[in-house]
Amino acid sequence: xxxxxxxxxxxxxxxxxxxxxxxxxxxxxxxxxxxxxxxxxxxxxxxxxxxxxxxxxxxxxxxxxxxxxxxxxxxxxxxxxxxxxxxxxxxxxxxxxxxxxxxxxxxxxxxxxxxxxxxxxxxxxxxxxxxxxxxxxxxxxxxxxxxxxxxxxxxxxxxxxxxxxxxxxxxxxxxxxxxxxxxxxxxxxxxxxxxxxxxxxxxxxxxxxxxxxxxxxxxxxxxxxxxxxxxxxxxxxxxxxxxxxxxxxxxxxxxxxxxxxxxxxxxxxxxxxxxxxxxxxxxxxxxxxxxxxxxxxxxxxxxxxxxxxxxxxxxxxxxxxxxxxxxxxxxxxxxxxxxxxxxxxxxxxxxxxxxxxxxxxxxxxxxxxxxxxxxxxxxxxxxxxxxxxxxxxxxxxxxxxxxxxxxxxxxxxxxxxxxxxxxxxxxxxxxxxxxxxxxxxxxxxxxxxxxxxxxxxxxxxxxxxxxxxxxxxxxxxxxxxxxxxxxxxxxxxxxxxxxxxxxxxxxxxxxxxxxxxxxxxxxxxxxxxxxxxxxxxxxxxxxxxxxxxxxxxxxxxxxxxxxxxxxxxxxxxxxxxxxxxxxxxxxxxxxxxxxxxxxxxxxxxxxxxxxxxxxxxxxxxxxxxxxxxxxxxxxxxxxxxxxxxxxxxxxxxxxxxxxxxxxxxxxxxxxxxxxxxxxxxxxxxxxxxxxxxxxxxxxxxxxxxxxxxxxxxxxxxxxxxxxxxxxxxxxxxxxxxxxxxxxxxxxxxxxxxxxxxxxxxxxxxxxxxxxxxxxxxxxxxxxxxxxxxxxxxxxxxxxxxxxxxxxxxxxxxxxxxxxxx
RNA sequence: GGGGGCGUAGCCCAAUGGCAGAGGCAAGGCGCUUAAACCGCCUCCAGUGUGGGUUCGAGUCCCACCGCCCCUACCA
Numbered sequence: 001x002x003x004x005x006x007x008x009x010x011x012x013x014x015x016x017x018x019x020x021x022x023x024x025x026x027x028x029x030x031x032x033x034x035x036x037x038x039x040x041x042x043x044x045x046x047x048x049x050x051x052x053x054x055x056x057x058x059x060x061x062x063x064x065x066x067x068x069x070x071x072x073x074x075x076x077x078x079x080x081x082x083x084x085x086x087x088x089x090x091x092x093x094x095x096x097x098x099x100x101x102x103x104x105x106x107x108x109x110x111x112x113x114x115x116x117x118x119x120x121x122x123x124x125x126x127x128x129x130x131x132x133x134x135x136x137x138x139x140x141x142x143x144x145x146x147x148x149x150x151x152x153x154x155x156x157x158x159x160x161x162x163x164x165x166x167x168x169x170x171x172x173x174x175x176x177x178x179x180x181x182x183x184x185x186x187x188x189x190x191x192x193x194x195x196x197x198x199x200x201x202x203x204x205x206x207x208x209x210x211x212x213x214x215x216x217x218x219x220x221x222x223x224x225x226x227x228x229x230x231x232x233x234x235x236x237x238x239x240x241x242x243x244x245x246x247x248x249x250x251x252x253x254x255x256x257x258x259x260x261x262x263x264x265x266x267x268x269x270x271x272x273x274x275x276x277x278x279x280x281x282x283x284x285x286x287x288x289x290x291x292x293x294x295x296x297x298x299x300x301x302x303x304x305x306x307x308x309x310x311x312x313x314x315x316x317x318x319x320x321x322x323x324x325x326x327x328x329x330x331x332x333x334x335x336x337x338x339x340x341x342x343x344x345x346x347x348x349x350x351x352x353x354x355x356x357x358x359x360x361x362x363x364x365x366x367x368x369x370x371x372x373x374x375x376x377x378x379x380x381x382x383x384x385x386x387x388x389x390x391x392x393x394x395x396x397x398x399x400x401x402x403x404x405x406x407x408x409x410x411x412x413x414x415x416x417x418x419x420x421x422x423x424x425x426x427x428x429x430x431x432x433x434x435x436x437x438x439x440x441x442x443x444x445x446x447x448x449x450x451x452x453x454x455x456x457x458x459x460x461x462x463x464x465x466x467x468x469x470x471x472x473x474x475x476x477x478x479x480x481x482x483x484x485x486x487x488x489x490x491x492x493x494x495x496x497x498x499x500x501x502x503x504x505x506x507x508x509x510x511x512x513x514x515x516x517x518x519x520x521x522x523x524x525x526x527x528x529x530x531x532x533x534x535x536x537x538x539x540x541x542x543x544x545x546x547x548x549x550x551x552x553x554x555x556x557x558x559x560x561x562x563x564x565x566x567x568x569x570x571x572x573x574x575x576x577x578x579x580x581x582x583x584x585x586x587x588x589x590x591x592x593x594x595x596x597x598x599x600x601x602x603x604x605x606x607x608x609x610x611x612x613x614x615x616x617x618x619x620x621x622x623x624x625x626x627x628x629x630x631x632x633x634x635x636x637x638x639x640x641x642x643x644x645x646x647x648x649x650x651x652x653x654x655x656x657x658x659x660x661x662x663x664x665x666x667x668x669x670x671x672x673x674x675x676x677x678x679x680x681x682x683x684x685x686x687x688x689x690x691x692x693x694x695x696x697x698x699x700x701x702x703x704x705x706x707x708x709x710x711x712x713x714x715x716x717x718x719x720x721x722x723x724x725x726x727x728x729x730x731x732x733x734x735x736x737x738x739x740x741x742x743x744x745x746x747x748x749x750x751x752x753x754x755x756x757x758x759x760x761x762x763x764x765x766x767x768x769x770x771x772x773x774x775x776x777x778x779x780x781x782x783x784x785x786x787x788x789x790x791x792x793x794x795x796x797x798x799x800x801x802x803x804x805x806x807x808x809x810x811x812x813x814x815x816x817x818x819x820x821x
Numbered sequence: 822g823g824g825g826g827c828g829u830a831g832c833c834c835a836a837u838g839g840c841a842g843a844g845g846c847a848a849g850g851c852g853c854u855u856a857a858a859c860c861g862c863c864u865c866c867a868g869u870g871u872g873g874g875u876u877c878g879a880g881u882c883c884c885a886c887c888g889c890c891c892c893u894a895c896c897a
Contacts, residue, residue, distance in 0.1 A: 002859060215825050215892075222824070225896065238822095248897060262897090281874050309893090331895095338896045351822080352895055400842085419896050537891080612845070614834060618861055619890080620829085625832060628846055636845085639860095648861085672843095684835065687844035694844090702860080765840050770878045810877045816839050 003634070005639045009600035011728045013112055023745065024118040028511065028523045030072035034526045036428035037062045037073055038466045038509075040535030040543070041080040048111035050584055050610075050622070051382060051536065053594045057607045058616055058682070059534050060117040061585025064678055064724035068749040070361045074527050075118060076509035078125035079105050083122035087431035091463045091567060097431040098128065098459075099269030112310055116603045116727050123512045127433065127501040128443040134454035134506065135518035136501060137436035139550075141447040142557050143739065144437070148195045151445070154424065158187040158211035159542065163469075164428045191495065192426035192435060196549045200224055200418040203548055214573040216540040219423060222540050225419025231340060237325045244268060244317055244328070247339030251406055252398030254321040257385040258357065258368035260328045261310065261343050264288040269743055272328055281330055284311040288332035308356035319344075320410040322388065331356060351377050354811045368395065369770075380758040381421060401709045411642055424544065425497045428468045430457060440482035440489040443813055449483050455491070466806075469493060501551035502543055507560060518559065532566040540573065572680060575619040592622060597630065603680075604726035607636035611682040611725055636690055637729055640722070643697055644715055644733045650705030659710040665695045665716045667756035673721045674749070674768055679816035689721060692817070712737075720750050764792045767818040768800040784811045791817035 018024065039059040042052065063075040086097040086104075093100070107128065131384055143149040158164075161182030196203075204224045207217050229249035236242040244260065262269055264285045273281045282387040287309070310331030319326055333352055334343055347357035348366040354377035357364050367387045370378035384390045389405075390398040406412025426435060434455040436448040448455055458477050461470035482489040504518070511523040528551075535543075551567045555559040576582040584590055597606045609630045613620050643649065643791055669692040676685035696714050700706045715737065723730040723744045734744035761777040764787060773796040778787065788811040791797055795821055797806075808820040 132823095218824065219892065227896075229897080246897085250897080333895045333897095335896065344897045350897070352897075355895095417896075540892080580888095612834095617879070618834095621833080625846055629833070632845055642860085649871080679837090681835095683833095683845095684843075687835070690844050697861095763840080767839085767878075770839090770876095775840075808877060812839065816878090818839080818877050 003602075004638050005648075005729075005732070006608075006643070008599055008600050010732045011114075011116065011233045011598070011603055012104075012732050013726045015116055018070055018116075018118050019113065019121070020119070021741075022122070023120060024073070025066070025120045026072050026074055026436070031758055034074035034527060035066045035071040035073045035530045035532075035563050036530045037066065037075050038242045038530045038534070040533070040539060041078060041505050042108065043083055043085075044079045044081055044101055044108050045085070045109045046104040047114070048593050048594055050594060050620075052108070053115060053606060054574055054577065054610045054616075054620070055536070056112055056115055056117040056535060056573070056608045058265075060115070060370060060607075061611070061677070061682065061724045062532050063118060064727060064745060065746065065749070068720070069725065070748065074123075074509065075120055076123040076125070076127055076512075077112070077119040077121065078123075078505060078509070079108070079127065080498060080502050080505075081105060081126045081128045082432045082495075082501060083642060084429065084431070088140060088464075090431070091630075094463065096459065096461075096463065097334045101431075102126065114603060115594070115607065117363055118727075119194060120451060123509050125505055125508050125512055127498065127505075128431075130454050130456055132501075132505075133456065134594060135508070136433045136451065136496070136504075137448070137453050139452075139504065139554070139559070140496065140500070142559060143194060143553065144445070144447060148198070148553055149425070150193055150195065151190055151704055152193055153188055154191050154193070155185055156189050156191060156424065158185045158189075158797050162183060163686055181187070191424050193422040194425050194707060196423045196546070197418060197420055199549050199552050200226070200420050201416075202421075202552060203545065206548070206566055210566060210571070211569060214574055215242070216537070216571060216573060217717060219540045220545060223420065223545065227419075228416050230406050230412050230416070231415045232320070232406040232410040234317035234320070234344070234410070237318055242271070243411070244272075245340040245343055246342045246344050247415065249563065250346060250395075250399070251402035251412075252384065252387075252390060252393075252395055252718065253349045253367045254319065254344070254347045254402050254406075255366045255384075255390065257324075257326055257361040258323070258342045258365055258592045259321045259326045260317050261331050261334045261345055262313070263334040263341040264327065264330055264332050265336035266330070268342075269313070269330055271482040272313040272315040272330075277564070280311040281313055284309065284332070286331055293512065297816060305772055308359045309351070310356060310360060312360075320406065323371070327362075329356075329360070337421060338419070341695070347377060349377055349379055351379070354391035364532070390701045423499075425499075425500060426494035427497055428472070428493075429467050429495050430461065430463070433501065435472065435492045435494050435496055437492040438480055438482060438489045439492065440485065440487060442487055442491075443482055443484045446482055446489070452483075453520075454632055459493075464534055469495075471495070483587040486626070499542060499546045500550075503547045504554065506547070507551070507554070519703060521560050521562055524560055525564075529564040529567050529569045531569055533571045533633070535571075535573060536576065537573045544568065544571070544585060560603050573617065575617055577614075577620045577622055601630055602637075602728065603636035604637055605630060608636065608686060608726055612686040614683055616680055616682055619809060633686075637726060640699060641729065641733065643693070643700060644719075644737065649700040649702070649711070651708050652705040653707065653709045655710065656704065658702075658704065659707045662699050662706065662710050662714060664756050664759075666717050669754040670721065670752040671757060672751045674752070677724070681760070686725065688727075689718065692718060717750050718749055719744050723747075764790075764814055765795060766794055767816065769821050773797060773800060778814050780814050782813045784813055786819050787811040787813040791819055 037059060039055050064075050066073045081101050086101045089100050090097040097508060111147065140149060159182050204221060204226055207220050210217060220807050228251050229247055230251045231245060231247045233243035233245055238370050241535045246260065309549060311328045313330055315328045316325040317328055333356065345353040347353040347362065347364040349368060355365065356686055365386060367384055368378060369382040369385050381395050383392050384398050390401055393401065403412065403414055434457055436453060436455045438446045438448060440446050461474055463470060478491045478493060479487055480491050507519045510527040511519040514520050547567055551563065552565050555563055555565055579590045611631055613629065669688050673685045674686040676688065692818055700711060719730045719734045727745065730744050764776045764778045765772055766774045766776060774794050776790060788809040792806060801821060804820045810818040
């Protein structure tokens with residue numbers, strides 16, 4: 001489309017100026033009120049896609065808007081530059097992941113610059129920068145020394161394609177790897193963990209105080225999964241000296257226990273299993289341990305509907321409530337990693353137990369009276385039955401009694417369990433931050449001394465397809481003298497989960513200049529917490545949870561004393577871009593590259609589109625009409641340009657009532673746009689500016705015209721309001737109009753004059769029974785009585801009342817009166 | 822199975838319990854033009870997924886259902 005100005009020239013000019021002048025650099029001794037705006041740490045995936053554009057458009061708007069509001073705004077940028085895609089690509093291409101990664105960092109950085117997004121580039125941080133790695137490793141060592149990092153054998157998810165261990169959350173619902181799509185297997189390996197469960201309670205509690213979308217808060221709570229219950233012993237029927245420890249949240253259903261179940265990996269399984277049952281138990285265990293997530297979930301939808309596979313162990317335990325002997329089963333629906341790895345089964349009240357009981361012909365006994373129409377398990381409330389001393393009690397009452405009973409009789413203890421597990425942080429990969437630990441036969445696990453940090457992976461590695469991490473087999477890297485005793489020792493070959501890098505980068509941004517510490521806690525405390533964090537919903541659980549944990553741990557370890565314990569005060573999650581119903585993403589190959597728009601509609605046009613297309617939190621459907629909408633946004637800019645350049649404008653001398661109306665519209669727009677930007681209603685903010693431009697343009701082109709002052713003031717205000725949205729053209733037009741003045745971006749945000757917001761008369765709607773009958777022009781300050789009186793005196797109301805007195809008059813002056821007949 | 826979101830004009834979306842239309846796209850007409858594009862002006866188009874409820878008043882709040890989307894999933 002033909003544009004009335006050179007888009008590429010204007011945009012390049014201003015981008016260069018912001019970069020060269022460091023317009024958005026902010027110093028730590030700045031005395032203005034502080035504001036920390038941050039978009040989530042991006043993985044360098046190459047040139048930006050529309051999701052990035054959307055993200056950085058919102059982020060940049062916040063930065064520029066808050067700057068105009070007089071704040072010292074911290075706007076940093078960096079890259080989450082470690083990670084599997086680079087490593088896989090390097091293996092494929094036979095090159096080094098660094099080369100691949102840095103190319104893509106350049107690309108994404110240049111895309112972001114072309115969008116006109118502004119940052120303090122002096123604070124640039126990237127994960128594979130040795131300076132950053134040094135402190136990442138230093139923090140790891142502090143965690144290790146504090147007992148927050150530990151090693152343990154763990155049944156882990158093994159992806160054969162990636163030849164690495166995956167975190168649970170990297171395994172998709174269908175049991176495949178989120179990266180490679182391979183079917184994930186289970187293996188027992190020694191791994192590094194962070195003790196995030198120490199913070200489970202605080203992580204859960206603090207969710208309440210966050211200004212985050214409710215659904216993200218709910219997701220965090222569900223992920224942590226707190227449940228209160230009782231842990232107690234079941235005595236072996238064959239040997240009263242042996243017990244099986246179980247956990248339940250429903251001790252009140254104890255009289256309904258008809259069997260018990262242990263997980264396939266339960267340590268007592270061996271002694272529980274009788275010789276006659278050994279074959280079938282072994283078979284079940286073998287199936288369960290080789291079972292992939294895929295096989296476990298493939299048979300049906302999920303949850304209680306799954307096949308309840310299991311085997312009788314041959315042993316019995318005694319139900320402490322009624323002294324009955326009940327059989328012990330092994331089944332893979334009981335998890336070894338949760339609770340005690342063993343449960344009581346109450347098929348009358350639990351869906352999963354019920355399904356298992358049905359499948360294995362076990363007794364079902366209700367302990368809570370269920371409504372007549374309930375046939376299967378009933379988990380609702382009701383009086384207890386068949387339950388001895390609990391009969392007649394509600395669930396809540398019975399829980400208390402039963403827990404006390406178990407405390408007395410069965411070594412019971414009230415306990416809180418969490419679904420949250422410790423964070424498995426080791427990865428058998430090359431392209432990550434090496435774990436700074438040395439394995440010494442004499443001294444055990446020895447941290448790498450601080451003066452030898454960072455541990456950097458050697459460059460002379462062979463990136464081949466063997467699946468082995470190049471670090472594991474690199475003798476030059478692994479062979480090292482023990483820092484404590486000097487004996488030959490081995491360096492740890494695992495690297496850290498990249499979620500560790502994104503768990504403290506925002507702290508480094510506050511003070512990336514420190515050479516002798518990860519960041520200055522005083523500077524960090526001044527900037528933190530992040531005032532506005534912006535990112536995708538896909539990070540709603542893990543990244544946010546891990547970062548919250550890191551900050552709490554760093555504060556407790558006195559590395560970040562004085563820093564707020566919650567890092568992200570306000571979170572905004574943007575909607576995703578979808579094409580033909582599915583998410584627009586590189587992996588799906590359905591990208592619409594932003595690059596094609598820069599020479600035509602420009603970054604400004606594309607930004608206005610992303611702001612205008614719909615509520616920022618909603619998904620965007622990229623349809624056949626989208627191109628036309630984008631053109632429409634560029635057209636809006638063009639109309640403004642032509643008006644600013646005086647095209648087709650008629651100027652008159654005196655100030656007329658029409659001029660006043662225009663000025664009032666300008667001030668109403670200031671109020672609207674300001675409140676819209678504050679509440680993330682960017683689509684309506686753009687609409688308000690379009691509306692103002694329509695008003696202004698119509699008046700300027702009309703025969704009577706507009707006064708120069710009115711037009712100038714209106715245009716100046718428009719440019720100020722538009723500056724955070726379309727920063728290039730706003731700056732350019734501002735400069736054309738006020739060449740000696742400071743840039744529009746260094747101006748103060750306009751404030752609406754209250755006098756200009758007052759309307760002389762207001763249209764008051766007169767309703768009868770909620771139906772509009774007529775409208776009156778009234779003074780804004782009209783009283784309730786006066787409004788009601790006026791309404792009752794209108795011919796329309798008199799006619800509608802048909803001579804009857806009004807039953808009621810609801811007056812809401814000055815907007816509305818409703819007469820109830 | 823659990824949790825959350827969304828259904829308003831041909832389409833994208835506004836309306837913060839008070840006149841259903843702010844803005845845009847598309848369509849049609851007129852003007853400008855040798856002509857077209859651009860540009861300008863004008864017009865057309867819904868009673869808010871369905872059924873109840875609360876209220877003087879419901880697109881908005883509550884309940885149920887229908888449709889679509891997202892997250893989560895054997896956590897005892």
